[in-house]
Amino acid sequence: MKIHTNSIRKQIGNINKSYYDLITHEIGDTNLTVPQVLVCRCIKDEPQMVSSISETVKLANSTVSSIIDRLEKNGYVTRIRDSKDRRIVWVAGTEKLTQLRKKMPVLEESFFEILFEDLDEESVEQIYRSLELLANHMMKKVAEYKKE
Template identity: 40%
Template sequence: MNISKTIHKLSRLYNTTLEGFMKEMDLTKPQGMVIAQVYKEPKTIGHISEAVKLSYSTVSSIIDRLERDGWIQRVRDESDRRIVWIQKTGKIDEIRNKLDYFHENFFQTVLSDLGSEELDGIITSLDLLNTQMEKKGVGSVEVF
């Protein structure tokens, strides 16, 4: 189906651009995934590992590098010293602002040559696709 190929191509183009942006900040895609996990609230390595679908040892290594570079910090739980929380530092807030700016400018730049009718058509089509996927339970139901 053409829709599948088009979505795949769009996703690849966007991800390639995002990875270039992350590279400018000396971050890898897996590091970005870990940072995204602790952005809103501290989590344990186990929780992060489960969420990003990487092994505990891989996530632990990523966290070592992120901690070394000042992106995150390990903090022992006050009530149970066996638990170690991974939490963000102020450096993540700085990158989050840059990332938000990137997202806004990316689409603004890419879509700047389109008229309002074309933009409305894109939005309508994407909304329709999202609605259909939600209605069919995509993401929670196995499709193969």
Template identity: 40%
Template sequence: MPAVDHLVCFALYAANRTTTQAYRVLLEPWNLTYPQYIALVTLWTDGDQSVTSLGEALQLDSGTLSPMLARMEAAGYVTRARRSPDERVVTVSLTPRGTALRTELAHVPRCIAAGSGLPDMDSARELIDALHQLTEAMKDLRDHPEPVIAASRAPRTTA
């Protein structure tokens, strides 16, 4: 077994990469990428979004999000417009075609769930909760590494 198979980071990386590849196969007939799909899911569920709020929800920076939204707009799935009194705010909305995709892509979550090997919704919820906890812990480590670094240098005692 390769040494990387013993690393949590590699297991997460491999699971993420393989999951994204599975989405790629499922979304290919619609010429959609996984980030485009999650943008659509957010718009289907939460309604119109400012580009800023959509970027925050998807954890994408504007340099990634803006070109993606431009491609989605060119494909006829979304529109972008300045609708608020603040001209800097751009609102992203679904077009009728973007709304119709919700029905066409309804099988995707079921396929991912079936392919995940998780036996039921409770197991899926537990995994999602654990991954959210891990994400928050890694954000904390990213933003405040000093305490963890200091603790990892502390002498270890054995019982």
């Protein structure tokens, strides 16, 4: 069991590394970084709040804010204050982002789907069930540790 547990960590590392490699390869010579791509994906037709982007990309609000700073500087997004509640800030994509999205499938949610097109349905099912098991176990552990 010892060997498998360490191997599980290594495989998670390999999966994350491959996903980053794929995105890095796809963004090529644009001036975007991987975290910027992940944030851009969250902003579609509707403006988003920083908190909902943070929730989706699983990064801290402060990290997402600094990613948005750089995206705004490069003209891909813009911050808009809510007309009714001035404390609320919305992040909206610009025309420049819309144009970029047309050229880059990696900016679309569907990019992950394309990756799995040539994998048979049974394997996808098996992968999904195991990841669900692992994710639930780890979330349970987080809850346990926080209670201690």
